[in-house]
Amino acid sequence: MSLKPGKIAQRALSVKPSPTSIAFLIFLVSFPILLLLHDGVNISSTLSLQHFQRPKPRLNVLTLIYDQKSDHINVAHNCRMISSTSHKFFIHTDDILQPYCKECTCIEHKLAQCPCPTGTHGCQVKNPCEKVEFLIESVTRYEEFLFLDNDLIIMKPEFLDHMWARSRAHDFLASYAHLTVNSSRYLRNFNSGLMFIRRLPDVNYTKMRTSLYFHKKEQDQGVVSTFFQQNYKNWDSLSWKWHCRNLKRGYQDVPLEACYTFHDRVEVDDFLIRMNTTRLTIP
Numbered sequence: 001m002s003l004k005p006g007k008i009a010q011r012a013l014s015v016k017p018s019p020t021s022i023a024f025l026i027f028l029v030s031f032p033i034l035l036l037l038h039d040g041v042n043i044s045s046t047l048s049l050q051h052f053q054r055p056k057p058r059l060n061v062l063t064l065i066y067d068q069k070s071d072h073i074n075v076a077h078n079c080r081m082i083s084s085t086s087h088k089f090f091i092h093t094d095d096i097l098q099p100y101c102k103e104c105t106c107i108e109h110k111l112a113q114c115p116c117p118t119g120t121h122g123c124q125v126k127n128p129c130e131k132v133e134f135l136i137e138s139v140t141r142y143e144e145f146l147f148l149d150n151d152l153i154i155m156k157p158e159f160l161d162h163m164w165a166r167s168r169a170h171d172f173l174a175s176y177a178h179l180t181v182n183s184s185r186y187l188r189n190f191n192s193g194l195m196f197i198r199r200l201p202d203v204n205y206t207k208m209r210t211s212l213y214f215h216k217k218e219q220d221q222g223v224v225s226t227f228f229q230q231n232y233k234n235w236d237s238l239s240w241k242w243h244c245r246n247l248k249r250g251y252q253d254v255p256l257e258a259c260y261t262f263h264d265r266v267e268v269d270d271f272l273i274r275m276n277t278t279r280l281t282i283p
């Protein structure tokens with residue numbers, strides 16, 4: 001004899017539930033919920049780990065500009081270039097009404113008004129003490145930063161991401177000032193127009209000011225590069241593609257397309273004229 005489907009259902013319903021089967025049922029129902037909860041915890045903890053372990057690259061880029069009206073165009077260009085990245089541009093300036101200040105962070109700069117060094121040349125064009133004072137102030141304010149001269153222009157949007165990666169392994173980076181100086185590592189000058197600087201504990205940065213007057217320098221460059229080479233162990237030199245410029249003491253063979261930045265590259269006027277049509281401007 002065969003049972004009809006209705007009867008099977010009746011039988012099933014009439015079976016008295018034992019405590020074990022109730023426990024089993026509860027387990028069956030709650031198991032997927034437990035799994036979900038477990039997964040949920042996993043997902044959120046993975047996200048927060050990623051958040052803390054891999055923060056977005058963020059370089060603080062600093063420029064100092066005062067009394068150099070014609071260089072505002074470079075600063076405006078760099079502001080546009082940097083604003084579209086995950087890095088921050090701080091412009092220390094005596095003219096916070098510049099249109100680019102809406103897009104970048106302009107910080108009012110008061111001149112240090114320190115005396116010119118009394119060397120053979122004194123202060124020919126500008127007081128090197130202003131830049132040295134600015135670097136001393138900046139290293140106090142920012143744990144690490146990339147300094148750019150205001151006559152330097154960024155040529156490639158990926159420059160700062162690459163510089164950020166390059167700077168993770170070092171405390172100081174700059175390119176050499178000359179091609180043909182053949183002296184010991186410690187005496188070779190850096191160009192101070194583009195420098196990555198990380199603040200180190202136990203380094204007395206105000207000594208830069210003292211040595212500026214001691215050495216009677218008319219330029220900040222010798223003082224700054226000697227200071228960092230003597231006080232830092234973990235510094236490195238950047239190849240000239242990072243800091244393409246017109247080197248006075250020798251021929252520099254960096255193709256224009258390879259340059260991350262231009263600094264004082266008079267020989268590239270034709271290129272700049274063409275670039276002017278694509279130069280980013282503040283509307």
Ligand SMILES: *[C@@H]1O[C@H](CO)[C@@H](O)[C@H](O)[C@H]1NC(C)=O
Nearest residue numbers: 179180181182183184185250
């Ligand atoms: C630089 O100095 C080293 C060691 O004194 C010497 O061997 C080398 O030939 C020099 N290079 C140039 C370009 O003068």
Ligand SMILES: *[C@@H]1O[C@H](CO)[C@@H](O)[C@H](O)[C@H]1NC(C)=O
Nearest residue numbers: 203204205206207208209210
């Ligand atoms: C740092 O150097 C300056 C100039 O040489 C000096 O006056 C000052 O006392 C030094 N500061 C410390 C904390 O050593």
Ligand SMILES: *[C@@H]1O[C@H](CO)[C@@H](O)[C@H](O)[C@H]1NC(C)=O
Nearest residue numbers: 073269270271272273274276
């Ligand atoms: C690029 O354009 C700016 C603003 O119009 C101008 O001042 C500058 O002379 C131009 N540069 C070149 C190389 O043509």
